[in-house]
Amino acid sequence: MLFTSVFVAAISLALFWMAAFTLWWQMHAWRTPETLAATRFDPPDGGREGSFSLLLPARHEQAVLEHTVERLLQSSHTKFEIIVIVGHDDPETAEVAERAAARAPDRVRVVVDTHETKNKPKALNTALPHCAGDVVGVFDAEDQVHPELLTHVDHAFRSTGADVVQGGVQLINFHSSWYSLRNCLEYFFWFRSRLHLHAQKGFIPLGGNTVFVRTEVLRAAGGWDPDCLAEDCDLGVRLSSVGKKVVVAYDSDMVTREETPGSLMSLLKQRTRWNQGFLQVYRKKDWKQLPTSGQRMLARYTLMTPFLQAFTGLIIPLNAAIALFLDVPVAIAFITFLPLVTAMVTFVFEVVGLHDFGKQYGLRVRLTHYLKLIAGGPFYQVLLAGAAIRAVWREQRGRSDWELTSHVGAHLAPAAGGPGSSGGAGNDGDAGETGETGDTRGVRDIREDVHA
C-alpha cells in the first residue's frame, strides 16, 4: 500500500509540474499587458533598406501558385525578388511559374529542383545559391501574405538587429470539424504566445513559413538539413543554439493564414512526421551547445513534448481512477487530483483562447464550438498520443524517410511520381492521400510545415 501511495504520488507530482509548466509557457503572451503588446510588430518607421529573396517552393500547386505570386507582388516593400522552386517532374506548376516570371521579369525567377527524391529542405537548398537579397524568406505556395508584412519584417530586422524574424501563421477554419477547432487553437497558442517565450529564452523551433533569415547567416549555417523531417524546427534550433538572435512577431491582421489538414488521417500523419522530426532534432544534439542549463532543459522538454503529452493524456484518467477506486490515504488521493486540476485550468484557458481567437479574427464562435472544444479535448489527446507512439515506432524502425505516406502513395496519379518520390516540396505524403479527391482538396492539405 505504501509503495502504491508513493508511486502514485510521485507520478502525479511529475505530471502536475509538467502540465503546469506547459500551461505557464502556453500563457506567456498574456502574462502582462506589456508582454502582450511586445508580441506585435513595431510600426515601421518608413526607412526601407533591406532587400528580400522570397522562396516559394511549389509542387503540384498550379491552382494556387499564380494567385500567391500575384499577392506577393502587391507587397508595399520595394526591394524583393520571388524565387519559385518547381520540380523537374512537375511541368504544370513549372508552366504557371514561368508565366508569372514572364509577367514580372525583374521580380520573379524560377529555379528547378532536379533531386530524384524531393522534399522541402532540398528544394530550399537548391534555391539558396540564387538568392540575391539580404534576407531570405520562406512561404508556401498557397500562403496569403499581407502586403504590409515585408515592410514590418524589414523594420523588425533593422530595429532589433535580429538574425531571424518569425512571423505568425494561423489556421483559420476552426468551424470545419472538431479536430480543426483544436488544431486552430494549437496554432493560436503556439504562434500567439509560446514562440515568443522561446524567442525570449533563446531556444526556438522555427515554423515552416513566414520565416525570414539573414542570407549570410543562413549560408553560414549550411542551409536546411535535407534529411530532417522537421527541417524548420531544426534550423531554428541550430541557429538559436549558436546564439543567433531570433525575433517573433504576431499581428492578427498580418499573419499568414492557412487551413487545417483535410482529414483526421492526414492530421495524424502530419503530426507523426513532426514528432519524428522533433525526435530527430533531439537526437542531433545541436541544442546541447546552448549556454545555460535552463535553456538546455527547455530544449530537452520542448523537443520531447509530443511524447510527454502522449504520456500525460493516458496517465491522467488512470490516476484519477486510482484516487477514486483504490483505497489510498486521503492525502495521496488529493495529490492524484493535481494533474487533473491543471488539465481543468488548461481547458478553461483554451475556452478563453477560443473567444480571443474569434475576436482577433472577427470570426463568430458559437456555443457549439466551445462545447466541441471541451468534448473534443480527450479525443484529441488520444490522437496526439497515437501520433507520438507512431513516431517513436517509425524512428525505432529507422524509417526516417520524408515521404511518410510512400506506401499509401502507390495509388497516386502517375504525374505525382512513383512510390518513393511522391512527397512534394512544401508537402509530404498528405497530398498523396488527398490526390484522389481533386486539386482543391489537395491544395488544402499541403500546408503543415509549421510546428504547433
Add this chain to the structure above:
Amino acid sequence: MTSTLSAVTTDQKAVTAQPNDARNPAGTQQPDRRRLTVRPVVRFRSSRADLLLCGALLLAILLVQGWNIQHYPTLSDDEGTYLAQAWAVQEGKGLAHYTYWYDHPPLGWMQIAALTWLPSLFVPETMTVAPMRFAMLLVSAAAAVFLYVLARRLWLPRWAAGLAMVLFGLSPLSVVLQREIFLDNIAVMWLLLAFCLAASPHRDLWHHFAAGIAAAVGVLTKETMLVVLPALLVTMWRFSHRDTRKFALTGAVTACALIGLSYPLFALLKGELLPGGGHVSLWDGITYQMSRPGSGFVLDPGSGSYGVLQSWLYYDRVLPLGGLAGAVLLMVTLRWSVTARALAGPALAVVILTAVAMRPSGYLPAMYVIQGLPFLALVLAGGAASVTHAVLRRRRAARESRKLTAVRWTALAALAVTAAVYVAPRWYDGNRTALTADANAPYRAAASWMAERVPDPSRTRVLVDDALWLDLVHAGYEPGLGAIWFYKADLDPAVTRTMPGGWRDLDYVVASPTVRRDARDLPNVRAALDHSDAVAVFGEGEDRIEIRQIVGGGRSVGAERSVGAGPSVGVGRSVGAGPSVGGGR
C-alpha cells in the same frame, strides 16, 4: 542571444495625465495599442518612506495588540474550539478530537496548528488559549501590512494608507477582536492578500491566478468570506488591463473554484459528501449552518443582532459607522472621484457585508464584523483622502490667491483636529482597558484548581467549556471522554454512549458563563448542573466560574473541598448583560 521585439515604450507623460486607464475612453487607445497607459506604480519595497511609515505603524499595532493579550478580552469558547482542534491536528488525531462534522472547513485550524506548532513542540503546556493568542499577532501583523500595501495599490496617498492601517490595527474594536484566535482573522489576512494581488501593478496573469488561490484559501479558512468575493472580482476588473483582462479574470475564477472544490472533494474521498446512516456529511454541515436560527433584525432593539451591534459600537463607533459613511460617500462620488473608483472593490465589500447583516432572518455572530474591518478602514481612509482632495483642490484656479489657499488649509486642519478630538479620548479609553484589564483571572484560577485539587485527573470526567478544555488536557484529563466539551454530552452520540447514567457518570462540571447559558438547551448538561454543588467559585456575578462536583452520582472519585469556596449561588441563565464579543459558535 534572442528576444522578442523590444519592450513597450512607456509614455511617461501618460503617467501624470491619465492615472486611471479606466477613465480613458477605449477609442483613444485604438490608433496605437502599444502605448499602454502606465499607472503610478508604488514600489513598496524600494520606497523608504513607505517602509518606514508602515514599519512604525506595525510596531505600534503589535505593541498595543500584544500587550496584555492573554488577559483581555475574556477567553471565548470559539477560541478554545479552534485551538483544541489545532491541537488535535498537531497530535495526529485527525481534524478534531471529536468526530469532525463539517461545521467549518478545516483549513483554518490547520493553519493555527502550523502557527503554534513550534512553541507547542518545545513547551507543550503553552498550547492553551491565553498563551497561544500570541500566535495571532503574526496574523494581525501580516494583515496590517497587506492592508497598507493594498491601500497604496489602490492609489491612496501615503498618509491615507497609514490612516487605514491605524484604523484597522488600533481601533479598540480591532484590538479586542484581532487578539482572539478566530478563524475570521486568518481568513481576512488571506482575503487582503488576494486583494493586493488583484490590484498588482504588474497586472501579471500569475498574480491574478494567485489572487484566486488566496481567496479560495480565505474561503476555506472561514466560509463566510464567500460574500466578499464579488468585491474582489470588481477590484481585479478595475486593475487589470483591457487586453489581458479576460485571461486574468477567468484564471482567477478558475483557480478559486478549483481550490474551493477541494473541500467537497475531500468529503467525497472520505465518503461523507452526502448524508447517510451512521456518518456525518458535508451536506448536513452546510444544512446546519444555513438553518441556524436567526438573531433578528439588526436595528430592532429587542433582537439578538441588535445586542451584537451594540457590543461592536461599545468598543468603537468610529470605524464601523465612519466606514459605512465612507462607503456611501465613495459610492455616491463614483462618477467624479478617481479615489472612489479605485476603492470600488472595498466599498462594495462594505455594502455587501452591511446588506447581509441587515437580513432580518439572518444569524449575526459577534465575529461577523471582523471580515468588514479592513474594508471599513480602507473606505474610511479613502473617504478622508477624497474629502482632503476636495478641500484642497476643488475649483482651484491655476493661480489661486495665497489667502484662499490658507483658507483651504485652515479648513482642512479644523476638520483633522475635530476628528482627532472626537476619536482620541474614546480610543484611549478602549485601548487602555485592553492594555491593563485582566478578564481571565477566574479562568486561570479554575484551571489551576482543576489541575491541583482533583486527586486523579486521568480517571475523572468533567464537563468543561472549550476555552478551558486544553488546560485540563495538559493537567492529565483524558481528552475527549475525560475532559468533555460540555455540549458533546448531549450532541455527540459517541460521547452520550459513554454516559448511560447521564449526569451520574460525571464527576465535575466547570460552569463558566457559556456553560450556564447553553445548558438551557442541553438536558444532560442541565441535569449535571442541577445535581452538583459548587465546590469553588472564581470571580463574581455573571462572569463567575464555578467548579461544581456531582452529588449522588455513582462515581467515587472525590476531591478535597475547597476551603474558601463560597456558598453555592443560583445558576445564572441570562446572557451576560455587558457587551460580550465572541462566542457565536
